[in-house]
Amino acid sequence: MIKRLFRRFVTGPEFPAIAPERPFIALGDLHGRADLLAKFLDRGPAHPLICVGDYVDRGDHSADVLRMLAGRPDIICLSGNHEEMMLNFIDAPEESGARWLRYGGLQTLASFGVAGVTDSSSPAALAGARDALRDAMGEPLIAWMRALEARWQSGNVAVVHAGANPARTIEDQRKQTLHWGHPDFARRVRTDGIWVVHGHTIVDEPRTANGRIAIDTGAYTTGILTAALIEPGQATFAAIR
Numbered sequence: 001m002i003k004r005l006f007r008r009f010v011t012g013p014e015f016p017a018i019a020p021e022r023p024f025i026a027l028g029d030l031h032g033r034a035d036l037l038a039k040f041l042d043r044g045p046a047h048p049l050i051c052v053g054d055y056v057d058r059g060d061h062s063a064d065v066l067r068m069l070a071g072r073p074d075i076i077c078l079s080g081n082h083e084e085m086m087l088n089f090i091d092a093p094e095e096s097g098a099r100w101l102r103y104g105g106l107q108t109l110a111s112f113g114v115a116g117v118t119d120s121s122s123p124a125a126l127a128g129a130r131d132a133l134r135d136a137m138g139e140p141l142i143a144w145m146r147a148l149e150a151r152w153q154s155g156n157v158a159v160v161h162a163g164a165n166p167a168r169t170i171e172d173q174r175k176q177t178l179h180w181g182h183p184d185f186a187r188r189v190r191t192d193g194i195w196v197v198h199g200h201t202i203v204d205e206p207r208t209a210n211g212r213i214a215i216d217t218g219a220y221t222t223g224i225l226t227a228a229l230i231e232p233g234q235a236t237f238a239a240i241r
Contacts, residue, residue: 015211016193020154023231024048026213028206029080029199031220032059032107037068040227040240047229050152052199052215053080053161053179057104059220063111063136070144079148080161080200081179087145090130097126112136150178156193157230162200163212166190186212197228197235206237 025047030037031054055069055077056062069077085103088096097105101119109115109129113136117129134142151173152159158170160178163185169192181200189210190196199216206226207214213235219225225240 014209015189015195016156017233018157018195018230018235019232020157020230022048022154023229024050024154026159026197026215026228026230027051028215028217028226028228029054029219030059030065030225031055031057031082031104032062032065032111033219033223033225034059034061034064034068036219036223036225036240037065040225041068041072045227048076049074050076050159050197051078052159052197053078053148054082054199054216055080056086056108057082057100058107060107061111062108066137066141066145070141076152077148078152078159078161079145079150079179083145083148084179087142089126090134090142093126093130094123097121097130109133150175153194154230157195157197159197161198163198164190164196170194170196197230208235 025045027040027049029052051069055065069075082104085096085100086105086108089100089105098119112133114129114132117125150160151170153170162179162181164170164173165177165182166184166188195211195213197213197215201214202216202218203214206217206228213228215226215228217224217226223241227238227240229236
């Protein structure tokens with residue numbers, strides 16, 4: 001059974017107990033690792049699945065990851081900063097293209113069969129690559145990406161991509177903060193008792209402390225994708241290799 005993959009971590013007394021309304025699984029940053037996603041889904045997760053974003057870039061199979069997730073309405077997918085950069089490229093390639101390509105967009109373009117540009121390409125070449133990408137993706141997949149939410153919550157557990165501003169309520173977070181993080185997120189403990197499950201920042205092993213649950217283990221480079229089973233009173237982790 002899928003639950004046997006998880007190793008247990010019980011929260012300490014320094015923060016209120018984890019208390020989701022029902023158990024769920026959060027899946028870390030995928031970055032084009034369609035193979036690891038498929039391996040996990042083949043095991044049949046027994047609880048609702050929430051993905052923390054960053055499905056594209058860096059890894060070689062971003063197109064496959066997007067198509068797999070878009071075809072699974074039973075999976076809740078959140079947006080990350082790399083989805084933001086990709087959509088910015090689609091909307092304004094001349095302005096946003098160079099940055100996206102430097103941070104992994106080249107691999108995403110290649111996964112959709114688009115080549116011939118670099119981060120130093122001319123505005124006309126970037127616009128041409130955008131047009132080719134848009135044709136390869138199709139409007140339904142682009143619309144699916146645009147509709148992704150940046151936050152999901154159950155009980156006192158919120159799932160986001162990068163972190164949250166501890167001085168603001170979870171409901172009052174800026175999308176940019178949820179996508180890119182906040183300088184105080186790792187330094188200040190929230191006072192509202194909300195646990196934040198997040199990816200974005202690569203850790204050697206998943207970490208649970210002071211209201212933060214970090215699950216990005218760098219799947220695109222380490223070959224280890226982390227899933228976190230969040231249940232009342234505890235978080236447990238599984239490594240998908």
